[in-house]
Each structure stands twice: as C-alpha cells, then as structure tokens.
Amino acid sequence: MRSYARSDMRVLCLRSQPLPQAHPILPFAGIAPAPLAPKTARGNARDLGMADGGMADGSGTNGDALVIFTPSGKRGRFAVGTPVLTAARQLGVDLDSVCGMRGICSKCQITPGYGEFPKHGVTVAADALSDWNAVEERYKRIRGLTEGRRLGCQAKVMGDVVIDVPPESQVHKQVIRKSATVRDITMDPATRTYYVEVAEPDMHEPSGDWQRLKDALKGQWQIEGVEIDLPLLRRLQPVLRKGEWKVTVAVHKEHRGPARVVDIFPGFWEGRLYGLAIDLGSTTIAAHLCDLTDGAVLASSGLMNPQIRFGEDLMSRVSYAMMNPGGDVEMTKAVREAINALALAVADEAKIDPKMIVETVFVMNPVMHHLLLGIDPVELGQAPFALASGESISMGARELDLTAINPAARVYVLPLIAGHVGADCAGVALSEEPNKSDEMELIVDVGTNAEILLGNKNRVLACSSPTGPAFEGAQISSGQRAAPGAIERVEIDPVTKEPRFRVIGCDLWSDDPGFAAATATTGVTGICGSGIIEVIAEMRMAGIVDAAGLIGSAEQVGSARIVPQGRVHAYVLHDGSADGGPLITVTQTDIRAIQLAKSALYAGARLLMDELHIDKVDKVILAGAFGAHISPKHAMVLGMIPDVPLSKVISAGNAAGTGARIALLNVGARVAIEGEVARIHKVETAIEPRFQEHFVAANAIPHATAPFPELSKVVTLPDVAFNTGGGGGGADGGRRRRRG
Numbered sequence: 001m002r003s004y005a006r007s008d009m010r011v012l013c014l015r016s017q018p019l020p021q022a023h024p025i026l027p028f029a030g031i032a033p034a035p036l037a038p039k040t041a042r043g044n045a046r047d048l049g050m051a052d053g054g055m056a057d058g059s060g061t062n063g064d065a066l067v068i069f070t071p072s073g074k075r076g077r078f079a080v081g082t083p084v085l086t087a088a089r090q091l092g093v094d095l096d097s098v099c100g101m102r103g104i105c106s107k108c109q110i111t112p113g114y115g116e117f118p119k120h121g122v123t124v125a126a127d128a129l130s131d132w133n134a135v136e137e138r139y140k141r142i143r144g145l146t147e148g149r150r151l152g153c154q155a156k157v158m159g160d161v162v163i164d165v166p167p168e169s170q171v172h173k174q175v176i177r178k179s180a181t182v183r184d185i186t187m188d189p190a191t192r193t194y195y196v197e198v199a200e201p202d203m204h205e206p207s208g209d210w211q212r213l214k215d216a217l218k219g220q221w222q223i224e225g226v227e228i229d230l231p232l233l234r235r236l237q238p239v240l241r242k243g244e245w246k247v248t249v250a251v252h253k254e255h256r257g258p259a260r261v262v263d264i265f266p267g268f269w270e271g272r273l274y275g276l277a278i279d280l281g282s283t284t285i286a287a288h289l290c291d292l293t294d295g296a297v298l299a300s301s302g303l304m305n306p307q308i309r310f311g312e313d314l315m316s317r318v319s320y321a322m323m324n325p326g327g328d329v330e331m332t333k334a335v336r337e338a339i340n341a342l343a344l345a346v347a348d349e350a351k352i353d354p355k356m357i358v359e360t361v362f363v364m365n366p367v368m369h370h371l372l373l374g375i376d377p378v379e380l381g382q383a384p385f386a387l388a389s390g391e392s393i394s395m396g397a398r399e400l401d402l403t404a405i406n407p408a409a410r411v412y413v414l415p416l417i418a419g420h421v422g423a424d425c426a427g428v429a430l431s432e433e434p435n436k437s438d439e440m441e442l443i444v445d446v447g448t449n450a451e452i453l454l455g456n457k458n459r460v461l462a463c464s465s466p467t468g469p470a471f472e473g474a475q476i477s478s479g480q481r482a483a484p485g486a487i488e489r490v491e492i493d494p495v496t497k498e499p500r501f502r503v504i505g506c507d508l509w510s511d512d513p514g515f516a517a518a519t520a521t522t523g524v525t526g527i528c529g530s531g532i533i534e535v536i537a538e539m540r541m542a543g544i545v546d547a548a549g550l551i552g553s554a555e556q557v558g559s560a561r562i563v564p565q566g567r568v569h570a571y572v573l574h575d576g577s578a579d580g581g582p583l584i585t586v587t588q589t590d591i592r593a594i595q596l597a598k599s600a601l602y603a604g605a606r607l608l609m610d611e612l613h614i615d616k617v618d619k620v621i622l623a624g625a626f627g628a629h630i631s632p633k634h635a636m637v638l639g640m641i642p643d644v645p646l647s648k649v650i651s652a653g654n655a656a657g658t659g660a661r662i663a664l665l666n667v668g669a670r671v672a673i674e675g676e677v678a679r680i681h682k683v684e685t686a687i688e689p690r691f692q693e694h695f696v697a698a699n700a701i702p703h704a705t706a707p708f709p710e711l712s713k714v715v716t717l718p719d720v721a722f723n724t725g726g727g728g729g730g731a732d733g734g735r736r737r738r739r740g
C-alpha cells in the first residue's frame, strides 16, 4: 500500500504559512487580546527568528535555546523570548494559526515536553517556556484547554525545549482513508479563513473599506491581489462595522488566478468551511461532503442522474442533443438542478448550513463535462471526438447555477484526458497514482465506457473502450440495476449444475433456510452487473457454456435447467413464476452481449500493452462502484482482464470520487494531476487496426489465443464444446484441448 503523502508530494503540497504581523488588538468574544511579543535584550529582529548565527539544524549555539519540534524532528536555535509559533514558522513546522498570534483562535496549541530526551540529546527544564500567561488562562477558563497544552503564539522559548505539535494543530493534517487501498491526503485546501483587523476610515486619508481590507490581508497575511465579487462587496460595509473593524475572511487561493474572497464574517469567526467532491456519472451522481479543516467526510450521498430520461447511455444523450434543438440546454438544466438537490441533501444529512459549502470539485466523463458546463456535446458524438477544452477549469459556482451552496463558492473541474477519457479517469489517476508505481499497473474503470490506464513510473497510457451497458445489467434479458432483490452472487455446482445465489439486501444464500422469508419484501427481481459476470463465469466453469460462449443443450449439459429458445438455449437461474415472481434466465443473447463487452475491455487493455511492448501486467486495479463488486476470479474466467495472480487483482472502489476528494483537500494535487494528464499518452481505440484483431480473439471465454496460466492454477475449465445444432456435440460436448 502506498501513501499519498510521499515526501515529494508533501514538498509539492505544503504551503508555507505567512507570518502575520503583530497588531494591536481589542478584546473579543471574551478572550483577552495577546500582548505583542516583548522585545528581547537583543532587539526586535531577534523576536522574529533565529539568533544571529543560529542554524536551523541546531548546530549553532551563541547561548540561544535549542527548540526541537515533534513529530517533524525539525530543530533550530532561537533567541530567548521567541514565541514558539514564530520558531515553528521559521523552521517550516506545520503549526496552524487563524487569528495571527492574537491568542483567540487556539489553533496554535502545542504540548511542551520536560525532562530528559536522550534521543534528542537535550534536557528540558521546567522553565524552558515562559510562564503561563493571562491570555492562556482566560482562554482556558472560557473555552477550555487540555491539560499540558500551551498556546504557541503565547508561550515563548526561554531554554532548550522539545515541543510536540498535536495533529489538530497541524494545517496540513493527514487524512487517512480506511479502505482496501489506503492513501493519505495532506490537507492543503484552497479555501481557508483569515482573521484580520482593518484600519478604520479616516477623513484625512480617504480610502474605501475594501481597499483597507485588502491592505489588511496583505499586511497581516501576505495575501496580495485579492478580488471580491459584487454581491460580497455589497455585504462588506455592514460586516466590517458589526465586527468593529475586525473580521474573518474566507479566501480562496488556488494554484493559479487571483485570490478571491468567498465569504466574510464579523469578528473572529470559528465556524467551519466545507467542500463537495462530486463524481458526476452518466447513471449516478455521487457527492462527498468534506470538512475543509480536517478533511473528514461528513456525509456521502448519491442520486440518479436525471438526464437518464433523455437517454440511458452517453451516446443516446448526445443524439438527443443533436436531434432536439435546445436538448443540450434541457440536460444541462436537469443535471444542475440535481446537483443543487444533492448539495442540500448532504448538507442536511451532516446538519450544516449549505451556504458554508465554499468549494466543489467535479470529476466526470467528457459528455457529462460538456453538459454540466452548458457546452453542446455534439462534437463528442462523431470523429474526431474533439473536446471544447480538455484543460482543468476553475470558476464561480454561480456560473453553473449552483445556487444551493455559498453564492461565492468556487468550482474546480479536473482536466479531461481525451475525447472519450474524462476527468473521472484523471481522478482515478490521481487516486491510484500509476505514475508512481514500480509495478506495471492496469487500471480499469468499468462503466458504459471502460476507461483504461496502463503504466508505471516510467510511462502511463490511457484509452477508452466501448463496452456498452451490458456490464451494468442493461441489454441483459433479466438484467437490472444494482438494487435490493437483484442477484449479485452466483455459484453453480459443477456436477448437478444446480445454482445458488445471493441477492442485494440479504446475506443468505438462496439455499439457506430463511432465504425466502428474508427476501419476502424485495423478492428476487433480476440480475445486476456483478451477478451476470458471476453466473456466466460459473456456467463456463460448470461446463454449461463452452469456450466459444455457446450454451449446451439439456442433453449435452445433463440438466433440466437448460431450456430451448429456438435454435439456442437458455439456463434457468431462478423460477419464481409459481409465486408470481419472474423467470430469471441467462440466454444465449445475454452471453453474446457480455462477450462483446468483455472483448472490448480486453482489447483496449491489450492495445495499451502492445504500445508498451509487454505481454503481461503485474497488477490489475478495478475501479468504479461496479469494480468494487466484481469477483476477480469470475472476471478472469470470462477473460475481461489479462491473466495475473488473483491476489494481484485489486478493487479500488470509487477511485474517481476519491481523486475528486484529494483535489478538493489539496491544491498541490491539482497541480500534480494537471501535469500528469499532460504526460499521459492517449491511444484512440477507434482508429487502431489492431483493436479489431484483439477484439475478435478476446471473444472466446476466456480467450482464443492468450494463455491464462495464473487462472489455470486456481480454476480448471471443462473441455466442452457445443455446436449450434443443439445436440450434435454429443453428451460430452466434443472434447477439446484442455486450457491451461
């Protein structure tokens, strides 16, 4: 497992915090203002940093105090009287501050250690820090302060000291994802709050309130060139006066473009800001509501993309736009309304004010991208599949009619990789980082269109492959979307050919006692995507289907579950007709649909392997909600993916959504993925002559020519072969070469 917060990434992501200037302050919210740091005998300059000749590595002495920070291990010598926060800033130690050393935000809490520290070669005396002061005392009395903690802006270095920075005092906290593939995210959101004290208007030096607020941001936080939109400017004067010229400003500072005020609050505001990471899929829209302070996911929710009423798949929506004047506008309106509804739903679930959502990051395929932005997707429906723009986009949420969230909220859209390889694939690349892998990784995001990445730290390629909707249960006779009652797991006894299955919403197998009662409400309604893969793979493993994908007759297979359908056959998986339920069968047409889909997927992967001149990969990562439910063994029996040890087939869950969340919480990640997308080599499957060749060979189950040695270690596929005559194959089906 790799960590997102590699040392190089941290260097990339960490944002140095400006050192605010000390400012005279007035009492606020019951918390006394901090006095300015006193000048030491060595002069004011010494207050702000290392002693003359002091070395950040702690090698200098000159009578200055050695300050060692944990867990970073950073150390340096500082003049006696230097505030701990100042020392931290000088050394680049990650210690937060919102109030600018005024003793009111408590973000700068530290825990000093006393006594012997043999590891650091230092003894810390009881008076290594200045005495507990009145600001800290008052803060503790009113707001509470954990025993042993000090405020880093108040405590001053008086002697050698070891200082621990607790996680909650770090700006760039690590957010640990608890999933199969763990990535740490280093917090560095684009939007943060800054407390400032603004000069009052002066008749003798006339200037606008906004100009003086800008001066304050520049002077106290070194934020220059900040911009403000008119609606916020209208609110500025009452807020400044209500706060008695002290305000907290939420500022969005991205990796490009000017800093922008997104909200302003009177006085010192201790509220939280939130962001949405949205994976806008053609079928579903999924949103994670994240706390921009600590990265916590407060709520996750999803809803069906309402554009489905204009067309099930992407191309039918493009067709709708082509055939119906204004059709694209209708679809744009529908999806924007849905996103507003989703924002309100997650805010409600998390019990937060939706207006405190100040950022939204989107990943999506190119057609969804164009429709969200209000760009007619017609060019994506025909060669050469030109994007209006593939670059990442930063804009105001208002431009997308996202009225449910903060009116000045910002939107970031990850870059698109190509005409059929979208920002969702860029999200997968950001989450899974094939470009940092030693192993050759094949990453497959299975949907209506499979998006495929192949590569390692040397080179990464991408393509999309037109798998169609069969993997999602569409075009399958008993297929349905994943919902309670849908068959998702299947096992078939290779001797009796009898199946047993599980449905979504029930942990029991169909042959377990109590299954009927447990599924009485949902019923057994159909087969979802993962179920159809399992049942066909199980049929192949049980000798019901041959390598060509043909279902044998009842005589050939030796099972009454095979029923004739014209010149071909179907396998009865479940007959609920006696109770008024459905007859669920797997037909020859179903198998053909899955063969086409899996051949397209394999051929796309194989094409990328050709480009890299390789015949095997080290690892297969299945991304997407569907990938999370596919059984690796069954996927490989079908030949959806190249042969690798089963232990090397990994599900990454919703990697695209995770990529959106990473980009939401870390501005550096936006820079990183923009650079990486520019480096990814795109392969267009539609114009590659070898695609067809690979497609045809991949039609067999698992494959006509490629060996599957790893698969054969765990599964022995029966050597059956059935012809279309429905009986000419003989009871043994005509023996064929044993695969593997």
Ligand code: FES
Pocket: 085, 096, 097, 098, 099, 100, 101, 102, 103, 104, 105, 106, 107, 108, 151, 152, 153, 154
């Ligand atoms: S910096 Fe705000 S309380 Fe110390």
